Amino acid sequence: xxxxxxxxxxxxxxxxxxxxxxxxxxxxxxxxxxxxxxxxxxxxxxxxxxxxxxxxxxxxxxxxxxxxxxxxxxxxxxxxxxxxxxxxxxxxxxxxxxxxxxxxxxxxxxxxxxxxxxxxxxxxxxxxxxxxxxxxxxxxxxxxxxxxxxxxxxxxxxxxxx
Ligand SMILES: CC(C)(COP(=O)(O)OP(=O)(O)OC[C@H]1O[C@@H](n2cnc3c(N)ncnc32)[C@H](O)[C@@H]1OP(=O)(O)O)[C@@H](O)C(=O)NCCC(=O)NCCS
Numbered sequence: 001x002x003x004x005x006x007x008x009x010x011x012x013x014x015x016x017x018x019x020x021x022x023x024x025x026x027x028x029x030x031x032x033x034x035x036x037x038x039x040x041x042x043x044x045x046x047x048x049x050x051x052x053x054x055x056x057x058x059x060x061x062x063x064x065x066x067x068x069x070x071x072x073x074x075x076x077x078x079x080x081x082x083x084x085x086x087x088x089x090x091x092x093x094x095x096x097x098x099x100x101x102x103x104x105x106x107x108x109x110x111x112x113x114x115x116x117x118x119x120x121x122x123x124x125x126x127x128x129x130x131x132x133x134x135x136x137x138x139x140x141x142x143x144x145x146x147x148x149x150x151x152x153x154x155x156x157x158x159x160x161x162x
Contacts (some may be wrong), residue, residue: 002026004075013112057091061131067103105147
């Protein structure tokens with residue numbers, strides 16, 4: 001966790017960026033992530049051949065009247081190899097099958113092409129744009145809202161044999 005949040009290449013495209021992230025903060029983050037009593041669930045991404053997890057996915061705001069939001073961070077150098085697509089698909093499947101979500105959505109910085117490619121391949125649609133929503137690099141960036149319904153996800157992810 002400490003390694004991932006201190007990797008500028010990985011955090012460049014996140015919605016929220018931290019000024020710093022200490023080992024102590026990382027330890028507390030992992031402890032919170034492992035609890036199952038709140039509305040969020042976090043999952044480590046394990047890849048064959050890698051001794052440690054390479055990143056995580058998250059579902060934020062489960063068990064509410066509003067749909068949960070998907071989060072993902074591949075913190076190690078395995079981006080662009082299909083890991084994100086598979087990890088996000090497994091997490092979305094959990095949202096629908098295990099937690100009974102009626103929809104999953106995400107806020108994505110408009111310049112995050114990789115994230116948009118992944119969710120598009122999983123049946124998501126671009127539903128709107130929050131103009132200038134993000135303070136970024138001394139300026140403002142647009143934030144896109146994307147979402148998916150269960151049947152759209154199922155047909156788009158059929159090839160993944162979830
Ligand atoms: C977004 C993220 C989870 C995707 O995971 P990944 O393992 O890199 O994704 P995949 O390899 O499954 O797919 C990436 C897709 O984006 C494309 N891509 C990658 N970088 C790109 C870029 N700079 N511009 C356009 N497309 C890009 C790849 O070609 C691939 O598309 P394809 O399958 O159509 O060829 C990962 O890159 C990541 O963690 N990024 C940093 C954190 C982040 O941005 N999280 C999401 C916040 S909204």
